[in-house]
Amino acid sequence: MKLLAGKTALIFGIANKRSIAWGIAQAFHRHGAQLGFSYAGPALERRVRPLAESLGVTFVEPCDVSSDEEIARVAEKAEQVFGGVDILVHSIGFANRDELQGPYYNTSREGFHLAMDISVYSFTALARAFQPLLRPGGALLTLTYYGGDKVAPNYNVMGVAKAALEASTRYLAYDFGPQNVRVNAISAGPIRTLAAAGVGGFKAMYKQFVDFAPLQQEITIDDVGNTAVYLCSDMAAKTTGEVVFVDCGYNILAVPAPREMLGR
Numbered sequence: 114m115k116l117l118a119g120k121t122a123l124i125f126g127i128a129n130k131r132s133i134a135w136g137i138a139q140a141f142h143r144h145g146a147q148l149g150f151s152y153a154g155p156a157l158e159r160r161v162r163p164l165a166e167s168l169g170v171t172f173v174e175p176c177d178v179s180s181d182e183e184i185a186r187v188a189e190k191a192e193q194v195f196g197g198v199d200i201l202v203h204s205i206g207f208a209n210r211d212e213l214q215g216p217y218y219n220t221s222r223e224g225f226h227l228a229m230d231i232s233v234y235s236f237t238a239l240a241r242a243f244q245p246l247l248r249p250g251g252a253l254l255t256l257t258y259y260g261g262d263k264v265a266p267n268y269n270v271m272g273v274a275k276a277a278l279e280a281s282t283r284y285l286a287y288d289f290g291p292q293n294v295r296v297n298a299i300s301a302g303p304i305r306t307l308a309a310a311g312v313g314g315f316k317a318m319y320k321q322f323v324d325f326a327p328l329q330q331e332i333t334i335d336d337v338g339n340t341a342v343y344l345c346s347d348m349a350a351k352t353t354g355e356v357v358f359v360d361c362g363y364n365i366l367a368v369p370a371p372r373e374m375l376g377r
């Protein structure tokens with residue numbers, strides 16, 4: 114069954130074929146959605162264009178989400194091309210690399226502002242710019258991480274940003290409720306993407322995740338894509354303001370411990 118037939122979805126945050134946003138795009142395509150992509154800037158065009166072409170997507174627009182003008186331009190373009198939008202996916206996060214190591218208290222004022230602007234405010238800015246275009250029955254979706262709830266060593270200012278992003282999701286859900294537009298977040302377990310590459314200790318964290326998580330498996334961008342289809346389809350018509358975990362159950366644990374240690 115095609116759950117997104119007749120719906121138009123704009124996806125922000127594809128950088129390459131490993132991006133979570135790409136997993137979401139492919140799942141949306143399988144479910145019959147008409148798609149549009151937006152990417153961060155000129156340097157990424159040569160990676161994003163071929164991916165778009167492989168799904169027959171012709172709406173491919175650059176947008177640095179730190180710019181209100183660029184956001185307004187993409188919204189105008191979307192109105193011209195599609196008339197309206199049913200689904201908007203925000204799969205964007207950024208902090209300076211040097212803020213993602215060492216003690217959190219070393220976060221600079223500038224680094225804090227940058228992480229908040231790109232990783233948190235941009236979701237609200239997109240919601241506002243697209244508000245007049247969003248059709249009833251539509252959905253907004255963002256991506257978060259458990260480091261916004263509990264301390265993940267080195268995640269630092271991104272953890273603080275994710276906490277604010279999850280709060281934004283609830284406030285936006287309240288605002289958009291009367292318009293019958295739902296706003297949700299997916300909290301994904303660790304996935305080896307560009308944003309995870311070169312993160313100190315990611316490999317070790319990734320391995321212990323598979324050892325400890327109840328389902329004892331890795332998380333893939335397809336797993337996240339499938340849950341995104343559900344949340345943005347009419348199957349989730351009465352769910353808004355939620356953070357849905359796609360993490361093999363990792364977040365339910367009070368005491369992470371490998372099974373062999375417990376003799377199971």
Ligand code: NAD
Binds near residue numbers: 205300309
């Ligand atoms: P990714 O690097 O593929 O995606 C991040 C995207 O953010 C990139 O496409 C990048 O171009 C974009 N971006 C950065 N600055 C931007 C700007 N100024 N304007 C527009 N776009 C900008 O990595 P990903 O892992 O797919 O990350 C997507 C989302 O998923 C992020 O919010 C991330 O925090 C979240 N997330 C990732 C994981 C993980 O383990 N990879 C887990 C949970 C949540």
Ligand code: 0WE
Binds near residue numbers: 208303
């Ligand atoms: O949200 C993320 C990625 C966040 C991220 C990563 C980078 C690395 C490169 C944001 N900005 C940057 N900037 C860069 O220059 N994740 C959930 C993946 C992730 O990142 C971590 C993690 C996990 C998990 C960073 C430290 C500790 C754990």
